[in-house]
Amino acid sequence: MPQIAQIAETYSSQIFWLLVTFGFVFFVVGLGMVPKVQATVDARDGKISGDLDAAKAAFARADEVEAEYRARDTESRTAAQARVAQAKAEAAKASEAKLAAADAQVAQVIGAAEARIKAASDAAMSEIETVAAQAARDLVVKISGVEASEEAARNAVKAALAHG
Amino acid sequence: MAESGKIDPMHQFAIEPLFGTDHLAIGGFNIAFTNSALYMVLTAVVLWIFVIGGMKGQQVPGRWQMAVETMIGFVKNLLISNVGEAGKKYIPYVFSLFMFILLANLLGLLPLGLVGVHPFTFTSHFTATGILAIMSFAIVLGVGFWKHGLHFFSLFVPHGTPVAMVVPLFFIELVSFMVRPFSLGLRLFVAMTAGHVLLKVLAGFVINSANASPLLGLTVGSASFILMIGISALEMLVAVIQAYVFALLTSVYINDAENLH
Numbered sequence: 001m002p003q004i005a006q007i008a009e010t011y012s013s014q015i016f017w018l019l020v021t022f023g024f025v026f027f028v029v030g031l032g033m034v035p036k037v038q039a040t041v042d043a044r045d046g047k048i049s050g051d052l053d054a055a056k057a058a059f060a061r062a063d064e065v066e067a068e069y070r071a072r073d074t075e076s077r078t079a080a081q082a083r084v085a086q087a088k089a090e091a092a093k094a095s096e097a098k099l100a101a102a103d104a105q106v107a108q109v110i111g112a113a114e115a116r117i118k119a120a121s122d123a124a125m126s127e128i129e130t131v132a133a134q135a136a137r138d139l140v141v142k143i144s145g146v147e148a149s150e151e152a153a154r155n156a157v158k159a160a161l162a163h164g
Numbered sequence: 165m166a167e168s169g170k171i172d173p174m175h176q177f178a179i180e181p182l183f184g185t186d187h188l189a190i191g192g193f194n195i196a197f198t199n200s201a202l203y204m205v206l207t208a209v210v211l212w213i214f215v216i217g218g219m220k221g222q223q224v225p226g227r228w229q230m231a232v233e234t235m236i237g238f239v240k241n242l243l244i245s246n247v248g249e250a251g252k253k254y255i256p257y258v259f260s261l262f263m264f265i266l267l268a269n270l271l272g273l274l275p276l277g278l279v280g281v282h283p284f285t286f287t288s289h290f291t292a293t294g295i296l297a298i299m300s301f302a303i304v305l306g307v308g309f310w311k312h313g314l315h316f317f318s319l320f321v322p323h324g325t326p327v328a329m330v331v332p333l334f335f336i337e338l339v340s341f342m343v344r345p346f347s348l349g350l351r352l353f354v355a356m357t358a359g360h361v362l363l364k365v366l367a368g369f370v371i372n373s374a375n376a377s378p379l380l381g382l383t384v385g386s387a388s389f390i391l392m393i394g395i396s397a398l399e400m401l402v403a404v405i406q407a408y409v410f411a412l413l414t415s416v417y418i419n420d421a422e423n424l425h
Contacts, residue, residue, distance in 0.1 A: 002178040003289050003357070010179045010200070012193035014291035017201035021208040022296070025264050030256030033215045034236055038255070040221045041233050047223065 132157040171371060173364035177288055177357065200286045207268045207286075214263070235263065239411065246415040250422050254415070257303065261296065262411035269356060269403030273396070287406075288356035290349055297349030300414040304344075308421035319424055348413055355406045359399045366392045 133153040140148040181196035188196050218232020225233060239259040243251030265287055272285025286292045308316040320337035321330055369388040374381030 001174055003291070003353070006179050007291065009194065010196075010198065011291050013181075013196045013198055014179070014200060014286075014289060015295055016190070016193070016195040017197070017204050018286070018292050018295050021201075021204040022260065022264055022299075025208050025211055026257060026260040029212055029215050029263075030260035033219055034256050034259050036221070037215070037218050037229075037232055037236055038240070040223075040225075040229075041237065044223055044225075 129154060129157050129161070132161070171364070171368035173361045173368060176282070176284070176360055176364055179289075199282065199284045200289065200292070203268065203271060203284045203286050204292075207264060207271055210271065211260075211263050211267050214267075235259070242411060243415050243418075246412070247419045247422050251415065251418065254303075254418055258411050258415055258418075261300070261414060262407050265296070265352065265410050266404060266407035269407060270400070272356070272360070273399055273403060285356050285360060287352055288360055290353040293349040293352040294345075296352075296410070297345040300348060300410075300417065301345035303414075304417045304421045307418065311422065312424060316421070316424070319420055344413075344417060348410065352406050352410055355402055359395075359402055363392060363395060363399065366395065 133150065133156075136153045136157055137148050137150065140146060140153070179198045179200050181198050182202060183197060186196050188194070215232055217228035218236075220226065220229050222229060236255065236259055239262055240252065240255055243254055243258060247254070268287045269285065272283055272287065274283050276283040308319070312318075317334075320334045320341065322333070322337070325333050366388045370381075370385045370392070373384040373388070
């Protein structure tokens with residue numbers, strides 16, 4: 001086994017070169033370069049966590065804005081609904097008043113027309129009486145040659161008209 | 165050793181000085197640049213290049229940068245789950261350790277023999293794994309005594325120990341604590357050695373059976389070859405797992421030093 005057979009001649013060379021090469025590795029690579037690589041990794045980790053925090057903050061802000069928007073939306077919706085209800089009530093009231101006014105006017109017109117009709121039918125009735133009384137006197141004169149009084153003729157017509 | 169067509173499965177662990185540096189020395193200690201040292205340098209360079217690719221610092225990472233960041237994130241999670249937030253300061257050390265062992269294991273598995281080069285796995289040498297284990301153990305001791313002073317010895321007396329048991333338990337815990345660097349270093353060395361020996365033995369079966377007769381080559385040889393394919397995949401898994409175990413145990417031990425218990 002050369003490891004044991006050669007130990008006397010080679011141990012010093014082995015130890016010397018191992019210390020030289022491992023010393024180079026430890027001081028140049030381990031102490032000189034590894035911390036720089038680690039600094040890169042740490043910087044990246046820092047950047048990633050910073051970006052994540054910023055994103056989280058932006059998310060929170062967005063949620064806030066959305067909540068605010070929702071609140072404003074609800075508020076304006078309520079306001080609009082109130083306005084609509086108010087306008088509806090006002091319109092109903094106005095149309096009611098207009099209807100009432102129109103009703104009154106129509107009733108007035110109807111009343112006036114009815115009065116006119118009544119006056120006209122009264123006038124027509126009295127005219128018919130007068131004409132009928134005259135016709136009755138003429139008939140009486142023609143039939144009996146007796147002049148009937150105007151009052152009697154009128155009464156007779158009235159009675160005949162009343163009996164239909 | 166390789167006479168008469170025999171294949172020595174241990175030869176792959178032999179250390180050979182390269183480029184005529186056999187007698188290079190500091191203060192009487194030989195520091196020849198060996199094939200082992202070459203693979204240590206290769207491992208360090210590959211790891212260096214790998215991490216350079218992750219240094220672009222782009223906010224949206226490319227594949228390579230992502231790979232480097234994933235490996236560092238893996239070590240970071242390992243330390244945080246075992247040690248807690250205080251574990252972050254050990255990321256450079258545990259990352260270096262984990263990647264160094266991982267790449268050493270994987271580079272040693274490369275089928276470079278096909279192009280005539282001999283790959284070498286220096287994590288199959290306890291001289292190398294032992295140093296790594298002792299480094300981790302030294303960090304544990306240093307942090308433990310620096311943070312808790314002599315109070316660190318309370319690590320050896322678990323909570324709720326009856327008074328009569330304090331002294332025996334202290335020694336048992338002390339022994340189990342002192343064994344840690346050995347278990348840490350030996351585990352990696354043994355796993356790597358065993359895997360490579362197994363692959364080399366099977367490869368020897370393929371070659372020797374094919375040389376013996378076509379019939380043996382078709383039966384024993386092809387069966388061994390199929391087995392090798394599966395074991396190669398298993399060895400890649402072992403390479404990753406052993407690196408992970410080394411890093412995991414290091415962070416578990418660091419947790420003891422950081423938080424006692």
